[in-house]
Amino acid sequence: MGKIREFDFEYFIGPAHPGVTGNMSYHIWAEGDTILKIEPNLGYLHRGFEKLVEQRHWIKNFPLILRICVPEPDVNEVLLAMAVEELNEIDVPERAQYIRIIVLELARLAAYLFYFGGVAGAIGLYTIPQWTIGDRDYILDLFEELTGGRVYHIYQTIGGVRRDTPEGFEERVLKVLDYLEERLKDYDKLFFEHPLFLKRTKGIGIVDKDTALRFSVTGPNLRAAGVNYDVRKQEPYLIYDRFDFDVPDIYRDGDVYSRAMQRRLEFAESIRIIRQAIDKMPGGAVNIKIRNPFEYRVRAGSTYVKLESSKGEYGFYVVSDGGVLPYRLHVRGPSFSHGLQLVRHIAEGTNIADISMILFSLDVCPPDAER
Amino acid sequence: MQKGRCVMGMNLKFFDALKFLVRKPHTVRVPYEKKEPAKRYRGIHVNDWEKCIGCGNCAKICTCQAIEMVEIPTLTPKMGATNLRPQVDYGRCSFCGQCVDVCPTGSLKLSTEYEIISSDINDFKFIPNLNRDSGPGTGWESDIESSLLDFKRVEMPERDPKERKKDFDWVLKGFSEEEAVFEAVRCLGCALCVQGCPTGMYIPEYINAIFNKDYEKSVEWMFINNPLPEVCGTICTHRCEDACVYHNRGQAVQIRYLKGFAAGKVDDYEKVVGISKKKADKKVALIGAGPASLSCAFYLRREGVDAVIYEAQKVAGGMLKLGIPRYRLPDSILSKEIDFIKKQGVEIKFGIRVGVDVTFEQLLKMYDAVFIGTGYHVGSRMGIPGDEGEGVFDAATLLRDVNLGKEVKIGKKVLVIGGGDVAMDATRTALRLGAEEVILSYRRRYVDMPASDEEKHEAEAEGVKFMTQTLPVEIVRDKNGRITKVKYVETEMVHEEGARRPKPVPKMDNVMEWEIDTVIMAIGQKPDWSFLPDEWKNKIKFDRRMNHIIVNDDMMTDVEGVFAGGDIVNPRADAISAIADGRKAALGIIKYLEIRK
Structure with a gap:
């Protein structure tokens, strides 16, 4: 766009704004209602995770590292466990693998519910956030029952999960899934097929295929742009290759609408995965004994582990020098590419009224860009 | 088409909307209802002070440094415990529950209580006790299965009981390096075991050196207060293991055998410990x-x-x-x-x-x-009829003669009387000397035996028959003076008020017999003061029974x-x-x- 002139408006969105997920802000210059330039501002949330990790024993990092992401903390735990298991060549018990899948997919459902509420709220459909956040509580209840924590679960450990499922947990999961499936119909009626939603979101904030690839966008944002890439399918981690599920490839326009609908369809797929996992889940142990948490060592070496989070490809690069502390841990969060760089590109020229919706539709989680 | 969909989705249908009227909201309830937490909820800490040993592992694992060990002066710690108790700062605590999972005793737990409401900042930092306990089966409890610790030790490999009872060769096979390191890693370094050791060896330090495969460093630590580490690493009574934090709920770290393993790895102590060149011009x-x-x-x-x-x-x-x-x-x-x-x-x-x-x-x-x-060195005798003469040994003399290589002749059916370690040694030595049947008679119950558990198990494995709550009353001899039978009675445990343990009372009305040809008495040993001139026996202060010399803190007599x-x-x-x-x-x-x- 053109040069910023003295009399153009300057706005700050965030750090406390419903359109921004978490503590970050965007600095906007606008000419009338049209955005000329947008600059993301980080630094509100820097907790130095990557450095803190280096000062703690491997096992002590589980309660710490998951704090990177509030809506979906489990991916961090699972990644750390995966990295250690890969370096130490640990065979994780089967049952633990299945429990991990259930936890990850439940977390994805919870994150998507958060997302639906966010996008709808940014448009002005305030009933939807009330519903989705309320329904998310059913999932949090399941988490509470399984892990003892509602938001931060701290449930994964090296070689499995910390406790076995409580009695009757599987049935209650299925019950919640039934409920959510039923609920999806209501969401469709009130949200996904709502004329206001269609009108406001179609053709807005377009990320086309080339741009998405150029900015290394991953996850549902990339799939909504027409690139059918999902780590669960392309490079299956854990035991995802044992499940029958589809990666929806219907919406390819890359606009806000496609991104929301992509997630809507994936929501149903996740429910499918959980049902299969519960169906197939074997009995047996859920963890291995690490014998001494203070002397637990990880073989020298480095590894990059990644998984498909609700926001995109989430990866940890872990380096161990063979000691009781990690030598280095680098977090590759999905939000860095689409939250900082891509926004600058796509938001220019859009209407100021659409900006919070665009930001929310990209599902930016600031702390994973700012570890 | 598009328009049609729009119109269709414009609103919920009347009946769809109606269902929300009667639905109870899941999240916020008005009027306020306290949410019932899940059974496994991780809330405020609860600590059973009776079980807590103040080892500090909870403070060590806390990633938020929320736990601090605070001294409670009113507590008198028992063996293998301190009077420290964890204090939790809820400004830092992240309720991860790792402190619970690392607790060796299982005293710590997170209850389902989650409300601390106060305007005073100090109310958020306290020493947990049982006050806020939500009851058993609720909250994040510690159990052995999901604990971060492994309560199972690496067992010391032994020779097959059937084989080993034929000779006097060492029954233990010894740890391999892999086994030793695998066992050494269990040590948490809390050093409560040191309290158990009479000489206060630097146990966590030498075990850590073993874990790092630095056996010379390990031996260096041992020699600070024990010049016989490998001997102790083989036959010590391992009071340290009784004080080990794992002992509260599982098997203690194999402190004794790890010591023996490391000392055995160093062939030349001189290289590690050196020879003192100091000269003091005094002699003792x-x-x-x-x-x-x-x-x-x-x-x-x-x-x-x-x-x-x-x-x-x-x-x-x-x-x-x-x-x-x-x-x-x-x-x-x-x-x-x-x-x-x-x-x-x-x-x-x-x-x-x-x-x-x-x-x-x-x-x-x-x-x-x-x-x-x-x-x-002097063995005792029971003083029952027939205990003078051929075929009756006291254990101390028998073991001494065997160890000195003297020829000792015993029969095929041996009765050993006593329940201590010496009695166990006597039974197993008798087996090795060719006895076909060895009976152990002890007047109290199996659990009352002062012998260590492993000695008891090893003796049983080798085929010793334990006859507890029996009391020999007479050794019967034939006309040639050979032992033929031992008469015995059973005893009854009677608990007297004020007594430390129940007392065995013989039931004299029912006398039974064993067919026996040799009797070994392992009912205790006595000191031999014959080297002391009589006047010195008066000068040096003894206890009442002349069994022990009384010394001061520097081990000096009167x-x-x-x-x-x-x-x-x-x-x-x-x-x-x-x-x-x-x-x-x-x-x-x-x-x-x-x-x-």
Whole structure:
């Protein structure tokens, strides 16, 4: 766009704004209602995770590292466990693998519910956030029952999960899934097929295929742009290759609408995965004994582990020098590419009224860009 | 088409919307209802002070540094515990529950209570106790299965009981390096075990060195207060393991055998510990070459004091050599360590019995100080009819004769009387001497036996028949004087008020018999004070029964310059206590000699 002139408006969105997920802000210059330039501002949330990790024993990092992401903390735990298991060549018990899948997919459902509420709220459909956040509580209840924590679960450990499922947990999961499936119909009626939603979101904030690839966008944002890439399918981690599920490839326009609908369809797929996992889940142990948490060592070496989070490809690069502390841990969060760089590109020229919706539709989680 | 969909989705249908009218909201309830937490909810800490041992592992694992160990002066800690208790700062706590999962005793738990409402910041920092407990089965509880700790030890490999009872070779096979390191990793480094060790060995330090495969460093730590590490690593009574935090809910770390393993890995102690070149121009006589004297002499030599041990037998080691059978402590281990003590410049005069070959007073004149470490060598007899004569042994004499290589003839059906470690040694030695059937008679219950569990199990595995709550009353002999039978009665445990443990009362009305041809009595041993002239028996202060000498903190008796240690001082009567006494006496002697200077 053109040069910023003295009399153009300057706005700050965030750090406390419903359109921004978490503590970050965007600095906007606008000419009338049209955005000329947008600059993301980080630094509100820097907790130095990557450095803190280096000062703690491997096992002590589980309660710490998951704090990177509030809506979906489990991916961090699972990644750390995966990295250690890969370096130490640990065979994780089967049952633990299945429990991990259930936890990850439940977390994805919870994150998507958060997302639906966010996008709808940014448009002005305030009933939807009330519903989705309320329904998310059913999932949090399941988490509470399984892990003892509602938001931060701290449930994964090296070689499995910390406790076995409580009695009757599987049935209650299925019950919640039934409920959510039923609920999806209501969401469709009130949200996904709502004329206001269609009108406001179609053709807005377009990320086309080339741009998405150029900015290394991953996850549902990339799939909504027409690139059918999902780590669960392309490079299956854990035991995802044992499940029958589809990666929806219907919406390819890359606009806000496609991104929301992509997630809507994936929501149903996740429910499918959980049902299969519960169906197939074997009995047996859920963890291995690490014998001494203070002397637990990880073989020298480095590894990059990644998984498909609700926001995109989430990866940890872990380096161990063979000691009781990690030598280095680098977090590759999905939000860095689409939250900082891509926004600058796509938001220019859009209407100021659409900006919070665009930001929310990209599902930016600031702390994973700012570890 | 598009338009049609729009119109269709414009609103919920009337009946769709109606269902929300009667639905109870899931999240916020008005009026306020406290949410019922899940059973496994991680809330506020609860700590059972009775079970808590104050080891501090919860504070060590806390990633938020929210837990601090606070001293509670009103608590008197038992063995293997401290009077520290965790204090939690809820401004930091992240309720992860790792403190619970690492708690060795299971005292700590997170209850389902989650509300602390206060305007005072100090209310958010407190020492948890049972006040907020939400009851068993609720909250994040510690259990052995999901604990971060492994309560199972690596078992020491042993020879097959059927094979090993045929000879006097060592029953243990010893750890492989892999096993030792795998076991050493369990040590949490909380050092409560040190409380259990009479000599206070640096246990976490040497186990950590073993984990790092640095055996020389490990031996260096051991020699600070124990000059017989491999011996102790084989036959010690391992009080440290009873004080180990794992012992509360599972199997303690194999502290004893790890020590033996590391010491066995170092062939030449001289390279690690060195030979002291100090000279003090003082000399000390030590009576008896048992662990107390050896330990005392070693630490005296380390400070340059000349140490001369007078030993009545032709061999050194005292009870280690004469009392403990070779299948438990091979000669190679004992001689390796005694040789190293001798290398330090300790002189041992063999075959000289104090009181016969040299008098006690002569020693006092010749030396700057005297240490008495004569031990308990005289076996006791029951005094029942028929216990004088052929076929009846006392365990101490029998074991001594076997260990000295003398020929000992026993029969095929052996009765051992007693329930201590010596009794176990006697039963197993009898098996190795060719006995076909060995019966152990003990007047109390199995659980009351003072013998260590592993000795009991090993004896049972080798086929010893345990007859508890029995009391022999008469040894029957034939006209040639040979033993044919032993008459016995059963006993009943009667709990008397104020008594420490129930008392066995014989049921005299029903006398039964065993067919027996040899009886070994292992009912305790006594000291031999014959080396002391009568006037000295009055000078030195004894306890009421003349069983133990009374000493001060420096192990000095009432007579200046006369020190004592080992079984004759210490009722615990084991090798490690004797070693501890010897070391303490050495430090006491050094102190005494310097004072006199």
